[in-house]
Amino acid sequence: xxxxxxxxxxxxxxxSPVVILVRPQxxxxxxxxxxxxxxxxxxxxxxxxPRDGWPQEKAWRLASGADRILDAASVHADVAxxxxxxxxxxxxxxxxRHVIKPLLTARGAAAELRAICARDLRAGLLFGxxxxxxxxxxxARADALVRYPLNPEFMSLNLAQAVMxxxxxxxxxxxxxxxxxxxxNETRVATKAELDNFxxxxxxxxxxxxxxxxxxxxxxxxxxxxxxxxxxEATEQELRTLHGIVTELAEGRRQLGREEGx
Amino acid sequence: xxxxxxxxxxxxxxxSPVVILVRPQxxxxxxxxxxxxxxxxxxxxxxxxPRDGWPQEKAWRLASGADRILDAASVHADVAxxxxxxxxxxxxxxxxRHVIKPLLTARGAAAELRAICARDLRAGLLFGxxxxxxxxxxxARADALVRYPLNPEFMSLNLAQAVMxxxxxxxxxxxxxxxxxxxxNETRVATKAELDNFxxxxxxxxxxxxxxxxxxxxxxxxxxxxxxxxxxEATEQELRTLHGIVTELAEGRRQLGREEGx
Numbered sequence: 001x002x003x004x005x006x007x008x009x010x011x012x013x014x015x016s017p018v019v020i021l022v023r024p025q026x027x028x029x030x031x032x033x034x035x036x037x038x039x040x041x042x043x044x045x046x047x048x049x050p051r052d053g054w055p056q057e058k059a060w061r062l063a064s065g066a067d068r069i070l071d072a073a074s075v076h077a078d079v080a081x082x083x084x085x086x087x088x089x090x091x092x093x094x095x096x097r098h099v100i101k102p103l104l105t106a107r108g109a110a111a112e113l114r115a116i117c118a119r120d121l122r123a124g125l126l127f128g129x130x131x132x133x134x135x136x137x138x139x140a141r142a143d144a145l146v147r148y149p150l151n152p153e154f155m156s157l158n159l160a161q162a163v164m165x166x167x168x169x170x171x172x173x174x175x176x177x178x179x180x181x182x183x184x185n186e187t188r189v190a191t192k193a194e195l196d197n198f199x200x201x202x203x204x205x206x207x208x209x210x211x212x213x214x215x216x217x218x219x220x221x222x223x224x225x226x227x228x229x230x231x232x233e234a235t236e237q238e239l240r241t242l243h244g245i246v247t248e249l250a251e252g253r254r255q256l257g258r259e260e261g262x
Numbered sequence: 263x264x265x266x267x268x269x270x271x272x273x274x275x276x277x278s279p280v281v282i283l284v285r286p287q288x289x290x291x292x293x294x295x296x297x298x299x300x301x302x303x304x305x306x307x308x309x310x311x312p313r314d315g316w317p318q319e320k321a322w323r324l325a326s327g328a329d330r331i332l333d334a335a336s337v338h339a340d341v342a343x344x345x346x347x348x349x350x351x352x353x354x355x356x357x358x359r360h361v362i363k364p365l366l367t368a369r370g371a372a373a374e375l376r377a378i379c380a381r382d383l384r385a386g387l388l389f390g391x392x393x394x395x396x397x398x399x400x401x402a403r404a405d406a407l408v409r410y411p412l413n414p415e416f417m418s419l420n421l422a423q424a425v426m427x428x429x430x431x432x433x434x435x436x437x438x439x440x441x442x443x444x445x446x447n448e449t450r451v452a453t454k455a456e457l458d459n460f461x462x463x464x465x466x467x468x469x470x471x472x473x474x475x476x477x478x479x480x481x482x483x484x485x486x487x488x489x490x491x492x493x494x495e496a497t498e499q500e501l502r503t504l505h506g507i508v509t510e511l512a513e514g515r516r517q518l519g520r521e522e523g524x
Contacts, residue, residue, distance in 0.1 A: 036423060038416040064418050100449060100497050107434070108441025149437040150430065154300040156326050157426075161298060164423045165430050168412065172369070175411040179370025187362060235362050 015117040017090075017170065018044040018124040019163060020082050022138055025051045025130045031062030031070065032160030033127075038066035040167025045073040046082045046124075079126065079138050087121035088113075091134055091142035092162060094155050099136070102144040109146040110169035125166060130159055187237035198239045198246075199226055205250045277379040279352075279432065280306040281425060282344050284400055285391040287313045293324025293332065294422030295389075300328035302429025307335040308344045308386075341388065341400050349383035350375075353396055353404035354424060356417050361398070364406040371408040372431035387428060392421055449499035460501045460508075461488055467512045 019042055024030050027050075034045060047054055054075045063070055076082035083089050090109050093099075104112065109125075116123045126142060128134035139145060148165055150157070157165070182189055203212070203222055212218045234242070281304055286292050289312075296307060309316055316337050325332055338344035345351050352371050355361075366374065371387075378385045388404060390396035401407060410427055412419070419427070444451055465474070465484055474480045496504070 032420075035418060035420070039412045039419055039423075041413045064420070066416065066418075098448065100444070100499070102495070103443050105437075105439050105441050106430075111441065144442075148430070149439045150301045150433055151303045154328065156297060156328075157301055158294075158297070158326070161301075161423065161426045164419075164426055168368075168410070168427050168430070171412055175367075177367050177411045179367050179373065180406075181365050182362070186360065233364070237362070 015120060015122070016042055016044065017113045017117065018046055018086065018122070019166075020046045020048060020079070020124050020126050021050070021159070022048045022079055022082075022126055022134060023051060023129040024127075024159065027052060027056035027058040028062045029130060029159040030056075030073075031059035031064075031066075032158075033163040034059070034063040034066040034069040034073075036160050036164035036167050037069055038063075039164070040169075040171040042167050042170055043069055043072075045069050047073055047075045048079055048082050049077060050075065051129075079141055083124050083126075083141060085122060086124040088116045088123045089126060089142045090123070090144050090146050091126040091139050092128070092146045092148075092166065093134055093139060094147060094157070095133075096139070096145050096147060099139055099145060101139070101142065104144050104146045106146060106148045106165050106169045107173075109144070109166070110173040112144075113170060114173045127159060127162060182233065182235070187235040190234050190236045190239050194236060194239050195229060195234060198234075198242055199229060201243055202246050205246050209250065209253060277382060277384070278304055278306065279375045279379065279385040279387050280308055280348065281428075282308045282310060282341070282386050282388050283312070283421070284310045284341055284344075284388055284396060285313060286389075286421065287392045289314060289318035289320040290324045291392060291421040292318075292335075293321035293326075293328075294420075295425040296321070296325040296328040296331040296335075298422050298426035298429050299331055300325075301426070302431075302433040304429050304432055305331055305334075307331050309335055309337050310341055310344050311339060312337065313391075341403055345386050345388075345403060347384060348386045350378045350385045351388060351404045352385070352406050352408050353388040353401050354390070354428065355396055355401060355407045355409060356419070357395075358401070358407050358409060361401055361407065363401070363404065366406050366408045368408060368410045368427050368431045369435075371406070371428070372435040374406075375432060376435045389421060389424055444495065444497070449497040452496045452498045452501050456498055456501055457491060457496060460496075460504055461491060463505055464508050467508050471512065471515060 019033065019037055021030060021033060024033075024047060030047065030050065037043065037045065050056075054073070055070070059070055060067055090104065090113070096103065113123050113125070125146075126134060126138060128138065146166070148157075148162075199222075202225070206212045212221060214221075281295065281299055283292060283295060286295075286309060292309065292312065299305065299307065312318075316335070317332070321332055322329055352366065352375070358365065375385050375387070387408070388396060388400060390400065408428070410419075410424075461484075464487065468474045474483060476483075
């Protein structure tokens with residue numbers, strides 16, 4: 001299998017948790033789960049007693065290219081068999097009741113899974129069937145439960161959405177992207193000297209055309225113009241464009257002056 | 263509309279960003295987006311030129327109860343019209359090219375949206391059509407772009423999954439759930455004194471039955487047993503169960519001794 005960007009093989013990098021779908025009903029959902037997993041860098045799928053049997057062609061159609069995850073999925077008779085070789089198991093559970101167990105957020109779970117996998121232990125994540133969710137015996141086999149903080153007035157994730165949130169948090173738990181950056185490799189943020197240079201050019205032209213002729217107000221007006229441009233994090237390229245705009249507008253004005261005067 | 267837990271009406275709480283689906287193709291996806299929005303506490307939906315027109319019954323079937331979001335959705339001819347009354351617009355964009363714009367992670371975007379909404383400004387989130395994504399003119403109307411950190415070898419979210427991640431991060435940006443807690447309201451974590459009390463009981467019975475008869479090794483064995491129980495964060499209720507187990511096992515052993523001796 002190759003990634004959507006073409007060429008690069010999609011392969012597990014290091015140790016990652018196993019996603020275990022317990023008694024899933026619809027093959028569509030199994031396929032959509034595989035797609036969600038691939039997005040978040042989860043590659044190991046196990047199915048416990050899928051209702052309509054396995055394999056099913058429909059799953060591959062919904063996987064949007066995450067075929068290798070489905071190809072390698074194993075089928076198990078029950079949760080005990082599916083977790084037998086694992087060291088640590090978390091069970092997702094939107095509404096835990098009467099279970100005395102540590103309860104993790106999705107983010108907390110991702111951090112713990114990351115730590116467990118870094119110790120070369122094998123971890124698994126249980127997801128229950130579409131309607132009923134995991135039963136009490138399934139949950140008893142887990143080290144901890146996972147409940148996503150979401151709108152308590154409307155908690156209704158489908159199976160693939162539930163896997164998506166966990167896969168996303170798994171990926172994020174090792175991600176170092178800055179929350180805000182300037183997107184470009186064609187230019188760069190302008191330095192303060194470059195911005196000053198443009199503002200000097202602009203101010204000179206505004207003096208020349210008479211826009212700043214009210215001398216008592218001039219310092220405040222110049223400052224207000226500076227405020228706007230300092231806020232916008234202009235790039236070096238954009239400043240060159242602005243230099244050009246100012247020059248052209250001023251030139252047009254001069255030519256117009258000559259024509260009118262001539 | 264009522265929440266799935268029954269009774270509670272699903273209503274916007276405070277100011278929240280508008281989700282704007284630009285030229286969405288499938289009504290199913292619009293419905294699934296509404297479902298994802300409701301989970302994350304996003305309630306305002308706008309549609310720009312939906313391919314197959316609007317309203318469409320199929321959307322309501324996929325919304326899993328988030329009907330009110332669809333009922334209130336507005337339709338717009340283009341992005342300019344859809345964002346006209348907003349103060350701040352973010353555009354989701356998995357693979358930005360040749361765009362000089364701040365680039366936010368989903369988490370960074372959620373934090374900024376939270377701050378913008380707290381200032382009583384109206385914010386919007388643009389999502390592009392299923393295959394093509396937003397075009398360059400759509401992106402030019404945004405203050406910043408949003409790219410989710412996800413597996414670069416397999417970046418293939420469907421529309422509702424993309425909305426789900428953003429809705430989840432929106433909810434999380436105001437959530438204070440501890441990443442790990444003990445799930446129960448029926449009992450509580452045992453105190454160290456309660457645990458000591460149990461270990462004293464256990465040790466006494468192990469002395470009585472001869473399990474600790476190797477006196478040089480006794481302190482180390484007692485300490486190892488303590489290590490296990492100290493790790494497990496036992497609850498007060500579980501310690502009572504363990505007291506009962508030890509008592510019953512010891513009692514059974516004594517009765518057996520009497521029978522064998524008798």
